[in-house]
Amino acid sequence: MNKFYVTTPIYYATDSPHIGTAYTTIAADIIARWHRIKGEKVFFLTGLDEHGQKIEDAALKMGLTPQELVDSLAPKFKETWKNLNISNDDFIRTTEERHISVVNEIIKKIYNNGDIYKGEYEGLYCIPCESFWTELQLVDGKCPDCGREVKKVKEETYFFKLSKYQNRLLEFYDNNPDFISPESRRNEIINRVREGLKDLSITRTTVKWAIPFPFDEEHTVYVWMEALINYISALDYPGEKFKTFWPSDVELMAKEINWFHSVIWPAMLFSAGIDPPKKNFIHGWWTVDGKRMAKSVGNVVDPNKMVEKYGADAFRYYLFREVPFGQDGDFSEKALVSRINSELADSLGNLVNRVLVLVEKNFEGVVPKHHINDRIEKLSLNIIKAVDESIERLEFNVVLNDIFYLINELNKYVNENKPWEIEDKTKLGGILYNLLESLRIISILLYPFMPETAGKIAIQLGLDKEFSYDKLKWGVLKDGTKTKRDQILFNKIKA
Incomplete structure (x- = not known):
């Protein structure tokens, strides 16, 4: 059995989950679910980064100890992931002994x-980013990543010989062109390393x-140095789980932490x-x-x-249909409602309902005999x-475009054939x-993105909620199967 290891970054434990953390985590969930469908042994990791000055400062403001914070x-993170139907296999916390x-x-x-x-380090330090910068790297005198003020710091420190690995890294990038994706992010890193x-x-x-730094009790470990190690500490390095799943197959992250990873x-x-x-x-x-997301703006x-307002599947669907994965996106609740109404309710939900109604009226809800139709098959x-192919390239919006192209073609197929007028049984x-067999295939293809909806379609088709790549072929649905039409999948929302 092939293995597949997918990770999110561990999120910084200073605030509750938001759209950014949800986005990365849902993406990892889509990948994990797809590889499980393919029969692979999957390990999906997420978790929290729980050390650092930022957490210490935030806890102090709240009158808490860092551990209490x-x-x-x-x-809150675990509950959010549950609400979003995230299927992670582990949740690592960097304060756990297994990580330390x-x-x-x-x-x-x-x-x-x-x-x-x-040695000794003197530089400009950004507390929120836990990063040192040079004068040349600053943008308008502020941190180039987050735009906040930097603080001049001079202290004794231990250094990692990063410079020693410059040529090896460049050689690695050259030999592994897919290591950093998309290509624009790869080019950014290569150019910066070459400098x-x-x-x-x-x-x-x-x-x-x-x-604590193991060689000097006066020092503690830089938060990024230890946080990155979570990807192997969660595998109980150097044990059997590590031997099974490492190296990771894909590590997902937002662009501000590309350099570290x-x-x-x-x-x-x-x-x-x-x-x-x-x-x-x-x-x-x-x-x-169109505005940068910030607490001060209230957006x-x-x-x-x-999830409470629209459901987990609709939210998941919108995020990955709206924007190509890898690019910046603009969230609009109006656009979310529009997609729910036009695509999920009208195109998908209506198709499932009208097909099952026709089966009930003409065949007492039983799947009729299989007859080949070359075009639909x-x-x-x-x-x-x-x-x-598109999921392998992480082109999630392309996947959903293709699935909904099939859904739209099936709606056309219904309208062109007018089954309500056909007397020949x-x-x-x-x-x-x-139509039923195509809906069965659609349920499997949608499962990584919309697991609840996929399950509802399968049940209404008279099937179990078991999704397998082996069943992504034509003719699996057996005639004589009793369908179980239920409530419509999506209700339209008043804009």
Whole structure:
């Protein structure tokens, strides 16, 4: 059995989940569900990054200890993922002993490889990003990533010899052109690495809410140095789970953390003698109605409220139909409602309902005999092939476009054939079988994106909610199967 390991970044535990964290997590869920359909042994990891100055400061403002703050947020993330039907296999927290012990082991490996040394660092530090910057890197005197003020810091530190791995990284990128996707993000990293790498400060003396540095009790480990290690600490490195699933097949992230994952992380792994991930996929940011999402603006999109208002499947569908994965997107509740009404209610929901009504009226709700229709059969099989190829490229909007092309063609097929006017039962049965069998295929293809809806379609077709790639072929639905028409899948929403 093939394995597949997919990860989200571990989210910073200072605030509740929002559309950005939900987006990455749903993307990972889509990938995990698809590879499970294909019969692969899947491990899907998400979790929380629970150390650092930012968490310490946030806890202080709330009158909490850092541990109390992260302990209050972890259940909120887990509950949100449950509401969104996220099928993660593990939820790693960096305050857990299983993570801390692996961090110590990896740092010792890097140290024993001669890649850690003591020195002094003076630079401009951004607390929210936990990052040092040079004067040249600042934008209008502020952090180039988040736009906030930076603070001048001078302290004793331990360095990781990142500069040592510049040529090896460039060679790795050259030999593994798909390691960083999309290509625009790959080019950004390569150009920046070619400019030259400086050794990385990996400890702090002023940050107390962190993992102690194993070689000096006066120092703690830089949050990014230890956070990246979650991808193997969750696999119980160096145990059997690690041997089964590593290297990761795809690590998903937003564009602001590409540098850490595509430069620092593989360099650390090179030093520790561990293979790097196979692929990093970097997606864009979401704005809301054309404005940057911010608490101060009051436009932060709460995924839980979206689920409560529209349902998890509609929200999942909208995010991945609206914008090509990898690009920036603009969230609009008006656009969400429009897609629910026109695509989910009118195109999909209406098709399922009208076909099942026709089967009830003409065949007492029983699937009629199979009759070949080259056009519908060929179209469905072509869509299966296209969907498989597009998911492998993480082109989720293309997948949904193809599925809804098939749905629209089936609606045309109904209108062209006018089954309500056909008296020949053999001919009518053949038309309805083609529609039912196509809906069965559609339920499997939709499952990674809309698991609840896929299950409802399967049940109404008289099938179990078991989705398998092996059943993505024509003629699986058996005549004589009793359908179970239920409520319409999606109700239209008043705009």
